[in-house]
Amino acid sequence: MRICFYGRLADLLGSRSLDDAPDNLTDGAALRDWLIQNHQQLSEGLTHPGTRLVLDNEITDWDAPLSGAHDIAIIPIVSGG
Amino acid sequence: MAARRTIIELSERPFNADAIAAAFRQGSEEAGAIVTFLGQVSREDDTDPVISLHLDHMPDTTLASIERIADAAEARWPLLKACIVHRVGTVLRGEPIVFVGCAARHRRDAFEAADYLMDFLKSEVLLWKKEIRDDRADWIEPRPEDYDDKKRWES
Numbered sequence: 412m413r414i415c416f417y418g419r420l421a422d423l424l425g426s427r428s429l430d431d432a433p434d435n436l437t438d439g440a441a442l443r444d445w446l447i448q449n450h451q452q453l454s455e456g457l458t459h460p461g462t463r464l465v466l467d468n469e470i471t472d473w474d475a476p477l478s479g480a481h482d483i484a485i486i487p488i489v490s491g492g
Numbered sequence: 493m494a495a496r497r498t499i500i501e502l503s504e505r506p507f508n509a510d511a512i513a514a515a516f517r518q519g520s521e522e523a524g525a526i527v528t529f530l531g532q533v534s535r536e537d538d539t540d541p542v543i544s545l546h547l548d549h550m551p552d553t554t555l556a557s558i559e560r561i562a563d564a565a566e567a568r569w570p571l572l573k574a575c576i577v578h579r580v581g582t583v584l585r586g587e588p589i590v591f592v593g594c595a596a597r598h599r600r601d602a603f604e605a606a607d608y609l610m611d612f613l614k615s616e617v618l619l620w621k622k623e624i625r626d627d628r629a630d631w632i633e634p635r636p637e638d639y640d641d642k643k644r645w646e647s
Contacts, residue, residue: 415550417548417550417620418548418620418622418631419631422622422631461633465550465553468550468552468553468556484550484553486550486618486620487620487631488633488634489615489616489617489618489620489634490619490621490631490632490633490634491613491614491615491616491617491621491634491638492531492547492578492589492590492613492614492617492619492621
């Protein structure tokens with residue numbers, strides 16, 4: 412499963428994306444928990460209340476199922492232009 | 493649904509605001525008012541000035557977030573046309589970062605629509621902005637006043 416990160420989250424990760432998340436994670440909350448456990452440098456960013464899950468270019472709730480999503484991204488609070 | 497009357501561009505490269513404004517005026521003969529706004533990267537702080545901004549974005553999703561703002565403006569004011577050009581990537585101090593143009597039959601519609609577009613571009617668009625200074629780089633979040641500016645349009 413490929414996950415993309417933007418803004419501060421990409422900086423914390425040191426990369427735009429990672430590919431090591433297992434495919435059996437059912438929803439966004441499970442993905443977030445897995446990321447906090449396995450990529451602890453993301454913890455601060457992932458627990459920020461403004462951090463959101465994006466599935467196929469749509470911002471969704473963390474309990475949204477991941478099955479069927481082609482593009483998965485996690486974004487920090489936006490700064491605007 | 494009517495075709496969108498706003499031209500929207502995300503630019504990875506510096507843009508020529510004068511050329512964009514001139515092109516926007518062309519074909520606006522029906523307009524009684526054309527309002528244009530240009531935002532530039534400022535120093536922010538004289539003692540520790542910003543050298544550049546880096547704007548991270550998600551190409552399709554960021555564009556869609558601007559389209560939603562443009563559609564809301566078109567629904568609220570009788571715009572003949574509008575234009576939004578926004579930089580992404582690295583933008584040096586003094587360079588243009590955003591251009592907004594609004595053409596309407598009457599000036600108040602053009603003024604208000606441009607003001608509205610900027611208030612929402614400043615707080616709603618999916619962009620992540622990092623200020624680069626001599627000794628550090630800081631990711632920026634909207635300021636309380638950015639949200640206050642947006643609230644003006646809720647009534």
